[in-house]
Amino acid sequence: MTAQLIDGKGIAKTIQAELTQEVAELREKYGLVPGLATVLVGENPASQTYVRMKRKRCAEVGIHTIGPVLPKDATQEEVEALVRELNANPAIHGILVQLPLPSHLHEEAVLNAISLEKDVDGFHPVNIGRLAMKHRTPLFAPCTPSGIIELLDRTGVSIEGQEAVVLGRSNIVGLPVSMLLLKRNATVTICHSRTRDLPAITRRADILVAAVGRAEMVKADWVKPGAVVIDVGINRVDDPTRKRGYRLVGDVDFAEVQEVAGWITPVPGGVGPMTIAMLLRNTIIGAKRAAGIEGGRIES
DSSP, X not given: OOOEEOOHHHHHHHHHHHHHHHHXXXXXXXXXXXXXXXXXXXXXXXXXXXXXXXXHHHHHHTOEEEOOEEOTTOOHHHHHHHHHHHHTOTTOOEEEEOSSOOTTSOHHHHHHHSOGGGOTTOOSXXXXXXXXXXXXXXXOOOHHHHXXXXXXXXXXXXXXXOEEEEEOOOTTTHHHHHHHHHHTTOEEEEEOTTOSSHHHHHTTOSXXXXXXXXXXXXXXXXXXXXXXXXXXXXXXXXXXXXXTSEEEEOSBOHHHHTTTOSEEOOSSSSSHHHHHHHHHHHHHHHHHHHTTOTTOSOOX
């Protein structure tokens, strides 16, 4: 059995087309243009690339963006002052501070300075708290975890009653995706570096989410036949046959696991494109909520 591919790139393209139509309708009906601010501190090449990609996708769907850049030696007060300025800007409905920040800055304090109503990354403690509680709905859910749920839904994978195993407990992916799966009535196990006999646990999973940052860690004998495997990892491995000298692989040994799983995401082209699609969606939600337009919330 060879697994069916979950085409995150294709699904993200479909979502982007839907959002383009929604933005056009908001502009025509209400004169509303969603706005996103991408804050970059320093000159990290990877961060610059990510910000350019996000702003490009925004332009494609009609979202207005601004991209303030601060020098790498910007002070804590300067960064937080910029965030407060953006909080007060009525044309901006979402604020994204590109991580990682330079080491001298207090990352949590910067993120906490973002207005709850503009926290399109979904990392504000109140949004995370609401995500963790029964019968509570966050204003925004984190983009990568939301993208994973969207992939499952659009692939037709049933979540309710399924046994889900999440490898990794990061604040960005592991914990929030576990909470989203729990809200959808899956039975969830979270694994981490201290978990004993990982393969025995992952083999129980109907839905396996790998988000540990270790190249090709998940092997075929870790996977239940027919399981849905979502690979969040993006790892560089040396490959002298490639022009760049490396290739990108996930946390899952794709060649092995695709012969066991029922569904599997590739790397690249799986979860990654969905993260940006969910950022665009969250920005539109923020704009609609600010304007008092119905639909300015997420469903849990």
